[in-house]
Amino acid sequence: MSILKTVNLDIIGDYARHGYDEFDPKRTLNMYAAVDPQGKNKKSLFTRPGLKEVKTLVRRGRGSGRGRAAHVFDNKVFIVIDDRIYFLDTSLNIVYLGEILTDRGYVGIEDNGTECVFVDGKGGWVYSKDTGLLTEITAPGFLDNPVDVTVLAQRFIVCQAESDSWGISGINDANSWDTLDRAKLTAYPDVFTGLGRLRGLLYLFGQRSVEVWYDSGQAFPFSQQSVQTLDYGCASAGSIAINFEHAIWLARYYNGQVAIVMTTGGEPTRISTAAIEEELALYENPEDASAYIFKNRIGYIFYVINFTEDNRTWMYCLNTQSWSQLSHKDEDRWLPEAYFYYNDKHYVLPYNANSILELSDQIYDDNGIAIRKMREVGVFSLPNYKNHNIHEIWFDLKTGTGTEYGKNEDPLLRLEISRDGGITYGNQLSQKIGKIGKRKTEVRFFNLGISADTVLRIENYNDLPLVLLGCSMTVGVPNA
Secondary structure (H helix, E strand, C coil): CEEEEEEEECCCCCCCCCCCCCCCCCEEECEEEEECCCCCCCEEEEECCEEEEEEECCCCCCCCCCEEEEEEECCEEEEEECCEEEEECCCCCEEEEEECCCCCCCCEEEECCCEEEEECCCCEEEEECCCCCEEECCCCCCCCCEEEEEEECCEEEEEEECCCEEEEEECCEEEEEEEEEEEECCCCCCCEEEEEEECCEEEEEECCCEEEEEECCCCCCEEEEEEEEECCEECCHHHCEEECCEEEEEEECCCCCEEEEEECCCCCEECCCHHHHHHHCCCCCHHHCEEEEEECCCCCEEEEEEECCCCEEEEEECCCCEEEEECCCCCCCCCEEEEEEECCEEEEEECCCCEEEEEECCCCEECCEECCEEEECCCECCCCCCCEEEEEEEEEECCCCCCCCCCCCCCEEEEEEECECCCCCCCCEEEECCCCCCCCCCEEEECCCEECEEEEEEEECCCCCCCEEEEEEEEEEECC
16 A cells, blocks of 8 residues: 655756766756745756857868957957958948967957957967057067967966966057066966966966956055965866956866866856866866856856867856756757857857857757757655655746747656666656637646656747746655
8 A cells, every 4th residue: 555645846956967877866957946935935946058050160270260369349349260361340241350379278368458369379469559560579678489368467478388477568568578577376386278367466377376466556566365275276267257346167176186266356166066176086187178257148157168179168157156068969068158248249260160059048048959948857766765656747847938839838847757776767758838819728647556666857949938837746655
């Protein structure tokens, strides 16, 4: 004999999968957790933004049309595609400026209001707002192999690859460099990874440590803050993203292990979870990471980090402190490589195509490719681990989202059930979410069999937003 028991399953959450699925199989793909204490269930899962091509770029030079970097300056967007620098005007018309020395890897870009400097690890170039020309920096005091650039106290600052040296330009003059205006990393024997600026402080990212300097107004204008040397370094210049008064990067500890950390100006905090770090530890080349920060229209701030060689993209929501995996097509890394906000719209450069894409949570596919929205829920089992009979599963979600006609006219929610803790899954079932306007559609699955360790995999492939709110499950519990 058994009695019926209805339980609410907590289906809203982030990525927590470990090496053993039975321990915690939770995974979120192409969605993110949102929290509202005044909301119906106080939390939900929303679909991440989609992509739409708005400009196809003419391929020229070496490479395959790889987007590398973008920077807004002088009411223009400066972009690097392969080994070429262009700018876009407000109508997204493209103007070719010149060629750099590399066709892949990280490119640092920064401006001082009148000039914009580009460095690619081999050389440096400056675009002048006054002349409209891009020229190579050839001053004798300019560092060889400049790997990154930032601006503080009206001076450009560059650091040298495979070195502990960094140097500064003249005031508001990207072509003025003196060999006497140089300094070195001081905390440890170290070499540079990159540079950053946050809340008026200069961050020097080495492979073993991060030093924080400030504008002291002396002859050499920068001095180190002795209380702010961080005893771990940065694994990748491309992983450094600074926006909305946050700096986030892929840190490397002294023993070689990596984690993702964040600071708002004080001591950084570790934001990567054990599950994320377990993933990172498996990567062959975490050094090729690229990252950016953006804010969506409801005020949520996200840090997105790509690993191209290892074929993964992760997204961290600063508001809810939760992680999700992003993909394009089936389990691949997501398309965006570089991000920029321009003319009140979000845009990205893809890592594998010669184009510009608009990024918006009102776009519901990736340039014509359906977004696989998926959530794997944690294990449900009885206290005594006895089998339970699954009579019904009822999903609370936004319904009636279908279109008037076409492939999204009658969208489906798909369900697979694992009965062994997330190791294997059964056949895929589906229920209709509701045609347009059918807001009272009930999404329920019945008579789902016997299980001991139940895990749900919820999926949707329609080019429509999916909003998951909650779930209840009615099971037959053995009558003790």
